[in-house]
Amino acid sequence: MKKLLILSGLLLSVLFLFLALKDTDIAGIRNAFSDAEYWPIVPMFLSILGFYWLKALRWSVLLSPSYTVSGSQLVPAMMAGAAGNNLLPAHFGELVRVYFAGEKFSIPKSTVLATLVVERLFDILVVLLLFSLALLAEGYSRIYYGSAVFLLAAACVILIASVLLARFTDQFIHFIEYKFTFIPLSLRGKLAQQIRYLSTGLAALGTKKLYLRVIINSVLQWLCHAACFYFSLLAFDLDVSPLTGIIILGFTVVGLTLPTSPGFFGTIEYCYVLALTAVGIDASTAVSAAIFYHLPAWLGVTVIGLVLLRVYHFSFRDAELADQRSSEA
Numbered sequence: 001m002k003k004l005l006i007l008s009g010l011l012l013s014v015l016f017l018f019l020a021l022k023d024t025d026i027a028g029i030r031n032a033f034s035d036a037e038y039w040p041i042v043p044m045f046l047s048i049l050g051f052y053w054l055k056a057l058r059w060s061v062l063l064s065p066s067y068t069v070s071g072s073q074l075v076p077a078m079m080a081g082a083a084g085n086n087l088l089p090a091h092f093g094e095l096v097r098v099y100f101a102g103e104k105f106s107i108p109k110s111t112v113l114a115t116l117v118v119e120r121l122f123d124i125l126v127v128l129l130l131f132s133l134a135l136l137a138e139g140y141s142r143i144y145y146g147s148a149v150f151l152l153a154a155a156c157v158i159l160i161a162s163v164l165l166a167r168f169t170d171q172f173i174h175f176i177e178y179k180f181t182f183i184p185l186s187l188r189g190k191l192a193q194q195i196r197y198l199s200t201g202l203a204a205l206g207t208k209k210l211y212l213r214v215i216i217n218s219v220l221q222w223l224c225h226a227a228c229f230y231f232s233l234l235a236f237d238l239d240v241s242p243l244t245g246i247i248i249l250g251f252t253v254v255g256l257t258l259p260t261s262p263g264f265f266g267t268i269e270y271c272y273v274l275a276l277t278a279v280g281i282d283a284s285t286a287v288s289a290a291i292f293y294h295l296p297a298w299l300g301v302t303v304i305g306l307v308l309l310r311v312y313h314f315s316f317r318d319a320e321l322a323d324q325r326s327s328e329a
Contacts, residue, residue, distance in 0.1 A: 006089040009259035016255070017266030020273045020287055028284030029291075036235045036288070041296055044231035047224045048297055052078050054221035058122075061213050062115040069105050076308040077101040083305020084316060086263045086298055092316075099319040104312065121162060123253070126218040128155035130226070131250030134243040163211070169199040225249055229272075232293035236285055248275040268294050 056078045057071035077100040084093025098112045132152035165172060173192045180188055229252075230245030251271040260267045272290035273283050309315060 005259050009089055010261050012259055013261035013266035016270035020266065020269040023283040024287050025284060029288050032236055032285050032288035036292065037237065038235065040231040040235045044228050044293065045296060045300055047227040047231065048301065051221050051224040052082065054217055054224060058214055058217040058221065059115060059119065061210055061217070062118055063107065064210070066111060067105065067107055074101065076312055077104065079301065079305040080309050080314065083302045083309070086302045088316060089262050090259065095323055096316060096319040099322045100314050103314065121158065122214060122218045125155050125158045126222050127250060127253045130222060130246050134246035137243055165199065169195065222249060228293060228297065232289045235292050236289055238281060238285070240279065244275070244279065248272060251275045263298050
């Protein structure tokens with residue numbers, strides 16, 4: 001299964017890279033870079049660091065019902081995981097992050113994994129909200145308008161479901177175990193077990209204060225990431241709204257849910273093309289902006305993550321061995 005995911009990720013990345021480059025020309029990309037301004041690299045990289053710092057803070061809130069760990073303490077694990085995603089296939093960086101945090105703070109793997117699932121839930125929720133609102137505000141075509149309304153409705157459903165599940169976990173489990181009698185007993189047991197597992201990560205959302213902290217933090221961190229995309233557009237003096245950065249963000253987050261190659265090469269470039277050609281920007285300029293963002297971000301995050309791995313005497317191999325031991329157990 002793992003080999004299939006790796007192969008499908010590589011194939012999809014090659015396909016996306018082809019789709020991104022098929023309407024471009026090398027001369028157009030070269031000319032775009034020769035005329036580019038390079039000062040946006042500084043605020044762009046600061047926004048990237050802000051994104052990961054906020055992400056670590058949110059992680060500490062999700063862990064807070066069971067473990068007291070500050071956001072600054074979690075930054076090394078967060079950056080190590082990001083470096084792993086940049087260098088290893090099949091989003092293996094998430095496992096690096098799980099085992100790094102587990103070894104350093106003695107947090108059970110199951111607890112860390114549960115918080116990562118909840119993280120992904122809120123990432124989808126907030127990005128859907130921002131993306132749909134940006135599509136509506138920018139006045140895209142009717143096709144995009146319908147998609148925006150659908151995405152906004154989906155985000156509201158996710159929001160309501162997460163609140164209800166956090167507050168009424170036992171009632172959900174009881175309902176599944178005793179009302180879903182048309183489902184085989186073994187399957188009901190597995191479903192109830194998964195809900196208990198998810199509720200571990202949702203435990204921090206049991207109070208309004210922590211729930212609001214997670215929501216606000218999620219919005220801020222993804223606005224930071226959208227700012228990275230917007231700064232890459234400023235480098236090429238493109239007359240676009242800051243909301244365009246959110247449009248690119250929406251396409252990119254959707255694209256990265258698919259299997260992809262290490263570093264997400266090809267996927268990010270095609271997402272830029274999809275987002276920018278929809279507002280009349282040619283593919284060559286779109287790919288140039290993608291490269292302006294992607295290469296510095298990939299290099300900077302990877303170097304920081306590898307340095308922190310070395311400082312804390314942890315390695316990708318350690319995570320792989322821990323994963324193997326866990327699978328054998």
